[in-house]
Amino acid sequence: MSAELIDGKKIALDIEFELIEKISKMDSKPSLSVIQVGEDPASTSYIRAKSKAAERVGINLTHHHLPESTTKSELSSLVNKLNESEDGIIIQLPLPEGLDSVLNEINPEKDVDGFHPFNLGKLVQGEPGLRPCTPAGVVELLYRSGNDPSGKHVVVVGRSTIVGKPLSLLLSQKGVDATVTLCHSRTPNLESFTGDADIVVVAVGWPDTVSANMLKSGVVVIDVGVNRTDSGLVGDVSSDVKEVASQLTPVPGGVGPMTVAMLMSNTVDSALKK
Ligand code: NDP
Numbered sequence: 001m002s003a004e005l006i007d008g009k010k011i012a013l014d015i016e017f018e019l020i021e022k023i024s025k026m027d028s029k030p031s032l033s034v035i036q037v038g039e040d041p042a043s044t045s046y047i048r049a050k051s052k053a054a055e056r057v058g059i060n061l062t063h064h065h066l067p068e069s070t071t072k073s074e075l076s077s078l079v080n081k082l083n084e085s086e087d088g089i090i091i092q093l094p095l096p097e098g099l100d101s102v103l104n105e106i107n108p109e110k111d112v113d114g115f116h117p118f119n120l121g122k123l124v125q126g127e128p129g130l131r132p133c134t135p136a137g138v139v140e141l142l143y144r145s146g147n148d149p150s151g152k153h154v155v156v157v158g159r160s161t162i163v164g165k166p167l168s169l170l171l172s173q174k175g176v177d178a179t180v181t182l183c184h185s186r187t188p189n190l191e192s193f194t195g196d197a198d199i200v201v202v203a204v205g206w207p208d209t210v211s212a213n214m215l216k217s218g219v220v221v222i223d224v225g226v227n228r229t230d231s232g233l234v235g236d237v238s239s240d241v242k243e244v245a246s247q248l249t250p251v252p253g254g255v256g257p258m259t260v261a262m263l264m265s266n267t268v269d270s271a272l273k274k
Helices: 008-024 041-057 072-085 100-105 117-125 133-144 164-172 190-194 239-243 255-273
Strands: 031-037 060-066 088-091 153-157 179-183 199-202 220-223 227-229 232-234
Touching: 008 041, 008 133, 008 255, 031 041, 031 072, 031 255, 041 060, 041 255, 060 072, 072 088, 072 100, 088 255, 117 164, 133 164, 133 220, 133 255, 153 164, 153 190, 164 179, 179 190
Parallel strands: 031 060, 031 088, 153 179, 153 199, 199 220
Antiparallel strands: 227 232
């Protein structure tokens, strides 16, 4: 078997077209502010991708690039100012030490990254709210590639607050109805869980965490990982996974573009609620 690749880039473009349609009916363009503190090169390249997507769909994105020496009160006063004017605000992670608590000062209604405790609480309660972009992108990718998770056993590998944990909650919500197993670095015999899954989502940050011998034939594999190696960008699953999987996301070109598309979607939703 050679897995069909799930084209995240194309699916993200489909979502962008839907957003262009929605924005064309709005009185003014949605506004999104992205705050970057310091010079992390990965952050700079992620912000570039977000800026290009915003330009394509018609969102006014402003990049606030602050020096590494920015104090908590300086960052806090910028966030409070933007809370008054913007539809969406994100603070690009990682932040220099001591600034993380400012994340919670973003107005939850404008927290288009979906990381605010208020929005995470809404997710736990199954109430409407802004959802974290990567987990929301994975769920959207599943539906749009013909993989309704309802009734499926989905194994999520990785329990971070920005990917694995919220994804397990989204997938197990009423209406989505997957049966979810959440694995992590302390899970013994990882292969006993992944080998039973209909869908495996890997968000670990380490190449070759899941290989073909840990999977059943026909499984759908979503590879969230982004690892920079000497041979370029690779995901968290081994290249032999395509021999057993029925469908697989490529890295790059799988989950990454979906994360950006969901950020655009959250910004439009936030603007529509104004
Ligand atoms: P974190 O480092 O925050 O979390 C990694 C998780 O993986 C932890 O829960 C850890 O377990 C678990 N883990 C580590 N080693 C193993 C192992 N051998 N077996 C099972 N579980 C393991 O990472 P993130 O969630 O932030 O990111 C994960 C990956 O996804 C990274 O490559 C990141 O770059 C990528 N990413 C991609 C995005 C995209 O848009 N494409 C967006 C966000 C992230 P424990 O909790 O026990 O330590």
